[in-house]
Amino acid sequence: NAGVTQTPKFQVLKTGQSMTLQCAQDMNHEYMSWYRQDPGMGLRLIHYSVGAGITDQGEVPNGYNVSRSTTEDFPLRLLSAAPSQTSVYFCASRADRGLGYTFGSGTRLTVV
Amino acid sequence: RKEVEQDPGPFNVPEGATVAFNCTYSNSASQSFFWYRQDCRKEPKLLMSVYSSGNEDGRFTAQLNRASQYISLLIRDSKLSDSATYLCVVNRNNQGGKLIFGQGTELSVKP
Numbered sequence: 001n002a003g004v005t006q007t008p009k010f011q012v013l014k015t016g017q018s019m020t021l022q023c024a025q026d027m028n029h030e031y032m033s034w035y036r037q038d039p040g041m042g043l044r045l046i047h048y049s050v051g052a053g054i055t056d057q058g059e060v061p062n063g064y065n066v067s068r069s070t071t072e073d074f075p076l077r078l079l080s081a082a083p084s085q086t087s088v089y090f091c092a093s094r095a096d097r098g099l100g101y102t103f104g105s106g107t108r109l110t111v112v
Numbered sequence: 113r114k115e116v117e118q119d120p121g122p123f124n125v126p127e128g129a130t131v132a133f134n135c136t137y138s139n140s141a142s143q144s145f146f147w148y149r150q151d152c153r154k155e156p157k158l159l160m161s162v163y164s165s166g167n168e169d170g171r172f173t174a175q176l177n178r179a180s181q182y183i184s185l186l187i188r189d190s191k192l193s194d195s196a197t198y199l200c201v202v203n204r205n206n207q208g209g210k211l212i213f214g215q216g217t218e219l220s221v222k223p
Binding site for chain 1: 143144146148154155156157158161199201203210211212213214215216
């Protein structure tokens with residue numbers, strides 16, 4: 001099993017550009033989440049999903065969209081990139097709500 | 113007030129020392145609790161779940177006090193390889209996948 005795979009690992013965007021961060025898991029996990037991590041702020045939840053077709057907002061959802069058309073994939077879309085979205089983004093999945101998450105290796109995004 | 117609070121540290125300890133991390137959470141509906149470890153510029157990795165009865169995994173012991181809304185992690189006989197940031201995590205199970213992370217406590221173990 002590959003676990004949780006995130007692509008790309010690094011990305012530089014110009015202000016106003018849009019892009020999609022990809023996340024895929026091959027463990028048949030129902031629960032998936034996107035977090036961003038900034039210095040001094042810790043990990044903050046952007047969006048999460050409890051199964052295919054079901055998504056909900058986390059703590060910092062503005063400027064991001066998600067969809068969950070399959071169990072395996074949970075892409076994160078930046079609609080119009082802003083410098084404030086410069087961060088490290090982590091995707092995570094877990095099998096059951098009582099269990100811990102497995103994280104992907106992250107995407108380092110810089111918006112200039 | 114943050115939902116999950118930790119002392120950010122850093123904790124600088126010599127090899128072989130015992131070190132304890134504390135964490136408090138504000139939402140009494142929280143149901144599941146975890147400790148994660150994060151190495152510099154890497155993804156967080158699950159260290160252990162925390163149960164009401166307390167649990168131990170080798171040199172690591174986790175405790176939960178629901179009445180005080182307090183979680184702890186004890187590391188005995190610290191190794192250089194224990195140097196990392198330790199993240200306290202809580203989950204309100206009535207909100208499905210919503211795991212909330214503390215800011216983390218940095219540990220540096222010196223020779």
